[in-house]
Amino acid sequence: MITLRNITKTYKKGEKGEVIALQDISLEVVKGEFVFIVGPSGSGKSTFMKLLTHEEQPDAGEVYVAGKNLGTLKPWKVPLLRREIGYVFQDFKLLPNKNVSENVAFALEVIGKPRLVINKRVPEVLDLVGLAEKAEAMPNELSGGQQQRVSIARAFVNAPRIMLCDEPTGNLDPSTSVGIMKLLDRINRTGTTVVMATHDQHIVDSMRRRVVELENGVIVRDQSRGVYGYAG
Amino acid sequence: MPARWRYILQEAVVGLRRNLLMTAAVILSVAVSLTLLGASLLLRDQVQLATDEWSGKIEVSIFLCDGRQCPDISSEQQAGLEEALRGDPLVADVFYESKADAYERFKERFKNQEELLATVTPDALPASFRVKLEDPEQFAVVASRFDAWPGVEEIIDQREVLQEVFRVIDLVQLGAIVIAVIQLIAASVLIANTIRVAAFARRDQVAIMKLVGASNWYIRLPFVLEGVLGGLVGAVVAWSLLLIGVPWVTSRLAERISFTPFIGLQEAVFVAPWLFLTGVLIAAISSVISLRRFLDV
Numbered sequence: 001m002i003t004l005r006n007i008t009k010t011y012k013k014g015e016k017g018e019v020i021a022l023q024d025i026s027l028e029v030v031k032g033e034f035v036f037i038v039g040p041s042g043s044g045k046s047t048f049m050k051l052l053t054h055e056e057q058p059d060a061g062e063v064y065v066a067g068k069n070l071g072t073l074k075p076w077k078v079p080l081l082r083r084e085i086g087y088v089f090q091d092f093k094l095l096p097n098k099n100v101s102e103n104v105a106f107a108l109e110v111i112g113k114p115r116l117v118i119n120k121r122v123p124e125v126l127d128l129v130g131l132a133e134k135a136e137a138m139p140n141e142l143s144g145g146q147q148q149r150v151s152i153a154r155a156f157v158n159a160p161r162i163m164l165c166d167e168p169t170g171n172l173d174p175s176t177s178v179g180i181m182k183l184l185d186r187i188n189r190t191g192t193t194v195v196m197a198t199h200d201q202h203i204v205d206s207m208r209r210r211v212v213e214l215e216n217g218v219i220v221r222d223q224s225r226g227v228y229g230y231a232g
Numbered sequence: 233m234p235a236r237w238r239y240i241l242q243e244a245v246v247g248l249r250r251n252l253l254m255t256a257a258v259i260l261s262v263a264v265s266l267t268l269l270g271a272s273l274l275l276r277d278q279v280q281l282a283t284d285e286w287s288g289k290i291e292v293s294i295f296l297c298d299g300r301q302c303p304d305i306s307s308e309q310q311a312g313l314e315e316a317l318r319g320d321p322l323v324a325d326v327f328y329e330s331k332a333d334a335y336e337r338f339k340e341r342f343k344n345q346e347e348l349l350a351t352v353t354p355d356a357l358p359a360s361f362r363v364k365l366e367d368p369e370q371f372a373v374v375a376s377r378f379d380a381w382p383g384v385e386e387i388i389d390q391r392e393v394l395q396e397v398f399r400v401i402d403l404v405q406l407g408a409i410v411i412a413v414i415q416l417i418a419a420s421v422l423i424a425n426t427i428r429v430a431a432f433a434r435r436d437q438v439a440i441m442k443l444v445g446a447s448n449w450y451i452r453l454p455f456v457l458e459g460v461l462g463g464l465v466g467a468v469v470a471w472s473l474l475l476i477g478v479p480w481v482t483s484r485l486a487e488r489i490s491f492t493p494f495i496g497l498q499e500a501v502f503v504a505p506w507l508f509l510t511g512v513l514i515a516a517i518s519s520v521i522s523l524r525r526f527l528d529v
Contacts, residue, residue: 053443076448083445093440109239110446154444 262466
């Protein structure tokens, strides 16, 4: 589902020269996996995620997502790629002027799905995330956890093959975070591949999934059923 | 209307309303430039109308007596004149226009001025020989050769009548076009800026659209449409100004100047496609270009 082959990415940093964000990384994620990407700030986590979304291009190596080589992808095909990936961010990124239902429907409207499809899928996915009764609420009336659920609902409403989550629990308290992770776990069980970058030690430890640890642009650990730090 | 088209149109209208002042500036700017453009096109129409069909083809008009200022020309005199003309080495070609022809041509030229037409009878216009010279500069020589010919009422140097006038009109037209072009450039810069401001104001929404996989055109279209709508309304304003202004001006002029026909409402109506085409094209192009960098995926 996701393959990185000998990826190197460097950023130019003024007169100081270059910063190597990622150095000769290779990684493979199979369909249906749940992978945590962990590591301190500056380890290359965000660069890693940006490569997967085509926001950045590697200086060397190839990135394959959902079978497509991102290096040779034509510009007009990028939106099509993005439709197969659901994105969830730390800051929710909801439209403040639209209610919950409209926010989720937005994802389908702008890719041209017919009203019939939208009216069917949106309630379904709101049900999945547990926000069916809040369909008419505005984002500013919701708690952080609820807003993140809406965000996840929007990401998932088009049945993407991959969910990419960048610190989804970053703005949430521990108990709310657990609820979010349960939701992502449920989504993973439908066969959706989930790749999640996070700082949240507790969550990683409690879920015991594959853990890929980055440090200074290099993969230092790739452990199935791993924990956040080194455990014994 | 399918959901996506409704979205695009809605977004465009909302965007225009939100920034009413900038929208007004765009419309004004486009209207001014298109009015000038339309005016210069109509000026060209006017010149073409005022230029009688013989202009440019011939240099000498020889009007034949028809009983008013001198006795009617006889057929032998006319035949003799024609033969002499054709045989003259300075003459390149000779055309004959009968009184009936002259009347028909007059009716066609002055079709917008009914009062003038009413005063002219079919018999009022003289017949003429229209002469093309080998060397246009030789008018004086040719004229002196034939003005004493029996049956010739008057010889007119066709070029002299209109040359000065046309020179002035050409300059005016050039001036109008130069100003129109400058204004069009100003209008397109204004549109580009307005669109960029609109896109920036909605950058959050645009970011989410990109993330969710909306196609580039779907993201761009509402903004481009905003620009185009502004250009369209500007064109409508320009057209209205011309529709009202042109007939008013030309009817005033026709009261004082009776030797030329004037354009009227009809010509002002037909200049519409040019105005709308230019307005829409300029708006669309500046919108698309201004969005290019902003919406890079």
